[in-house]
Amino acid sequence: MIRALILFVCIAFLSNAQAQIDRSIQPQPRPAPQINFGTPKEHQFKNGLTLMVVENHKLPQVSASLRIDNPLSVEGEKAGVSGLLSSMMGKGSKNVPKDEFEEEVDFMGARLSVNAEGAYANSLKRYFPRVFEMMADATLHPDFLAEEFQKEVDKTLEGLKSTEKDVKTAARRVENLLSYGKDHPYGEYVSEESINKISIDDLLQLYQKNFHAQNAYITIVGDIDFETAKKLTKKYFGKWSKGQVTPSSFPQPENVSQTQIAFVEMANAVQSEVSVLSTASIDRNNPDYYALTIANQILGGGGEARLFLNLREDKGYTYGSYSRFNTNHKTKSQLRAFAAVRNTVTDSAVVQLLYEIDRMRKERVTEEELKLVKEKYAGSLIRSMEDPENIANFAYNTKTQNLPPHFYNHLLKNVQKVSREDISRVSKKYFNPNLMRVVVTGKGSDILTPIENIEFNDRKLDVFYYDKYGNTTDRPEFSKPLPKGVNAKTVMDGYIESIGGKSLLEEVKTKTSISEANMQGMTLQVSKRQTTKKQMLIEVSMMGNVMQKTVVNPNKGYNEMQGQRMDMVEQELQNALKDAAIFPEMEVDPNQISLEGIVVVDGKDAYEIKWSDNKTNFYAVDNFLKLQTVETMEMQGQVQSSTTSFSNYKTVKGIRFPHTVQQDMGPQKMDFTVKSITLNDPMYDSLFE
Numbered sequence: 001m002i003r004a005l006i007l008f009v010c011i012a013f014l015s016n017a018q019a020q021i022d023r024s025i026q027p028q029p030r031p032a033p034q035i036n037f038g039t040p041k042e043h044q045f046k047n048g049l050t051l052m053v054v055e056n057h058k059l060p061q062v063s064a065s066l067r068i069d070n071p072l073s074v075e076g077e078k079a080g081v082s083g084l085l086s087s088m089m090g091k092g093s094k095n096v097p098k099d100e101f102e103e104e105v106d107f108m109g110a111r112l113s114v115n116a117e118g119a120y121a122n123s124l125k126r127y128f129p130r131v132f133e134m135m136a137d138a139t140l141h142p143d144f145l146a147e148e149f150q151k152e153v154d155k156t157l158e159g160l161k162s163t164e165k166d167v168k169t170a171a172r173r174v175e176n177l178l179s180y181g182k183d184h185p186y187g188e189y190v191s192e193e194s195i196n197k198i199s200i201d202d203l204l205q206l207y208q209k210n211f212h213a214q215n216a217y218i219t220i221v222g223d224i225d226f227e228t229a230k231k232l233t234k235k236y237f238g239k240w241s242k243g244q245v246t247p248s249s250f251p252q253p254e255n256v257s258q259t260q261i262a263f264v265e266m267a268n269a270v271q272s273e274v275s276v277l278s279t280a281s282i283d284r285n286n287p288d289y290y291a292l293t294i295a296n297q298i299l300g301g302g303g304e305a306r307l308f309l310n311l312r313e314d315k316g317y318t319y320g321s322y323s324r325f326n327t328n329h330k331t332k333s334q335l336r337a338f339a340a341v342r343n344t345v346t347d348s349a350v351v352q353l354l355y356e357i358d359r360m361r362k363e364r365v366t367e368e369e370l371k372l373v374k375e376k377y378a379g380s381l382i383r384s385m386e387d388p389e390n391i392a393n394f395a396y397n398t399k400t401q402n403l404p405p406h407f408y409n410h411l412l413k414n415v416q417k418v419s420r421e422d423i424s425r426v427s428k429k430y431f432n433p434n435l436m437r438v439v440v441t442g443k444g445s446d447i448l449t450p451i452e453n454i455e456f457n458d459r460k461l462d463v464f465y466y467d468k469y470g471n472t473t474d475r476p477e478f479s480k481p482l483p484k485g486v487n488a489k490t491v492m493d494g495y496i497e498s499i500g501g502k503s504l505l506e507e508v509k510t511k512t513s514i515s516e517a518n519m520q521g522m523t524l525q526v527s528k529r530q531t532t533k534k535q536m537l538i539e540v541s542m543m544g545n546v547m548q549k550t551v552v553n554p555n556k557g558y559n560e561m562q563g564q565r566m567d568m569v570e571q572e573l574q575n576a577l578k579d580a581a582i583f584p585e586m587e588v589d590p591n592q593i594s595l596e597g598i599v600v601v602d603g604k605d606a607y608e609i610k611w612s613d614n615k616t617n618f619y620a621v622d623n624f625l626k627l628q629t630v631e632t633m634e635m636q637g638q639v640q641s642s643t644t645s646f647s648n649y650k651t652v653k654g655i656r657f658p659h660t661v662q663q664d665m666g667p668q669k670m671d672f673t674v675k676s677i678t679l680n681d682p683m684y685d686s687l688f689e
Helices: 002-019 081-088 098-107 125-140 146-162 167-180 192-196 200-210 226-237 289-300 306-314 343-362 367-384 388-400 411-416 420-430 444-451 488-499 502-506 570-580
Strands: 041-044 050-055 061-068 111-115 118-124 216-222 260-265 271-280 318-326 333-342 437-442 462-466 510-519 522-531 535-542 545-553 556-561 564-567 594-601 604-612 615-620 626-635 638-652 655-665 668-679
Touching: 041 226, 050 226, 050 388, 061 125, 061 388, 081 146, 081 200, 098 125, 111 125, 118 125, 125 226, 146 192, 146 200, 146 668, 167 260, 167 271, 167 333, 167 437, 216 226, 216 388, 260 444, 271 343, 289 306, 289 318, 289 333, 289 343, 289 367, 289 411, 289 420, 306 318, 306 333, 306 343, 318 343, 333 343, 343 420, 343 437, 343 444, 367 411, 367 420, 437 444, 488 502, 488 594, 488 604, 488 615, 488 655, 510 655, 535 570, 545 570, 556 570, 594 615, 604 626, 638 668
Parallel strands: 050 216, 260 437, 260 462
Antiparallel strands: 041 050, 061 118, 061 216, 111 118, 271 333, 271 437, 318 333, 510 522, 510 668, 522 535, 535 545, 545 556, 556 564, 594 604, 604 615, 615 626, 626 638, 638 655, 655 668
16 A cells, blocks of 8 residues: 555656646757866976876775877887887896796786886785886886797797788788878888897887886876875886987878879788778867867767768678777877778778768768767766776876866867867868878779779779788789680699699598697697598697597588587588598589689789689699688678688698698688698598597
8 A cells, every 4th residue: 555655656746747847848958067087196206207196095906007208200120129129028027037027916916017108007905016116127127038039029920920911901001101101100010021120139229218207107096195106106216217308200191182092902802991091180289179079970980970871781881880080199190981891892882981071071960960979979988987097098198298187077078069060160171082092902803993983073083003011013913814725624633633643642531630830839739530431520639638629420510619519500511521521622513613713822823713602712823732712701790701821732642732721710820830641541430420
């Protein structure tokens, strides 16, 4: 009874309240919420070091961020030296060996990292004095050991090799080079040649040049009082030498005089990387900053933005299309609108990206668009308060960019003031599609001709050609004439003959191969057994333990990982059975494959054989050896490709097998070395059950 009465009272109250609301009058917008990131207390030491402290006693933890405000500089022929310095920093110190250093950090449950631009530490309050001391020790007394240096060089070279054929890596490299120029810090790139020129002395010289207190800032955020933070900083950083700031000069980037297309040939691309780029002199002190930030959000800030709604939701060209406005106070800022799209719609995607940029100038945004973006931006800004690293960044930016003291506290209020007229004004000023550089990275044989015929705003766009390192080239050649009489069958026959001949291959009934690759300092071993009865067993081991197993026979197949078994469905089994063949070229029906033409694979002419809808093999024109296999699949709406490269052919019992196999492993590529191949060892059917 009491419960029913309370419910009745609540309903009556709500009904009365609703009766007092005039639904015909649009409610007034509420004022922007007040945001207070905390105004840091400051102290500057005699050596020039600036300390900023934001007290926050809600949780018993403290973070410290050291940032060194060095000018941008060009590394030139030793590009990559700062990256190597970053990788060498934080590996212990001259006082504490690397292993002991890392063990102590782990014991305290802390985070501690050091790089070429500073350091960061985070821990519980009770451990912070020691963690802060260790951060200072690693920063001021790094130990550059020769063996560690060589390890980092080898890892860097391995990383460069693993991304050599990566389309996104090539696209970003060329985009930055063309946007900023090769003699600009953002335009130069790391190469095998530049890394091999770097010595450990170069790291020491760079450290001595950049690490000094005069332009260093320490921001401490969390459960600590200002006086304690000041005492700790004086104790551990007070004797840091003042040093001298070394200025650097480089040419400022320039936009093109009229929109043009830069095409980058990547024959292995299954999608095209498309970017529309421009630069502008604007930073956070510019009155246009707030309006341009919101304009970019409307153009391509997320799933509700115009680029996404057009290229994905309306046209289905891509998994997502966005734009980024990268503000920079040391050089020009960059605007980049981009999408990864299917080959067949590359030219259309270029036009739509330019169209949406142009529409920002020609059509005033709606009230709904503006309201939605402002609300999303406010939510993002408020959530950023939860991360102490962001608060440290805000304090650092305020100090080093000469921002008003309450810039971030008033940021949301200033963004809320942005009007539709402001959006139109800055869009006309900064979003000019007639002065933008379009960079398209992809497979030219599929996309180049349509790209060369793109027209926008009644003008055919000029196309210029580049390799994956940004060097100008002639127009790529795709239609190399096929030798007379060559077809898919003759290529298969040539391959079979080149590796040993049909009669010798028919004598092989079983094959066992063992391959090894290095993965983060550990050895990954792959054992593969196959028979001519379409049976296959693959075991992937690490440190003697089988991590993954695949078993296939004509009737069933399964994958097993960490004891969890997943049986193959029918289509998976049929695909696996094709891979189970010892020599697939011996069994393939020539009428089911097609010769697409001659392409270049790693500098060699190769026959491109379409094996199936999602698999293509490439065979060398000069000797028919298989060079590469490219397989595609769709995952989460995106087309993913996997490339396997074959080289270093050696003879085993008269038959040639590749002994170096490079395999995609997600975003990384791994080099497998074949340690042994055994033919015709007896194998029992029970192995494949």
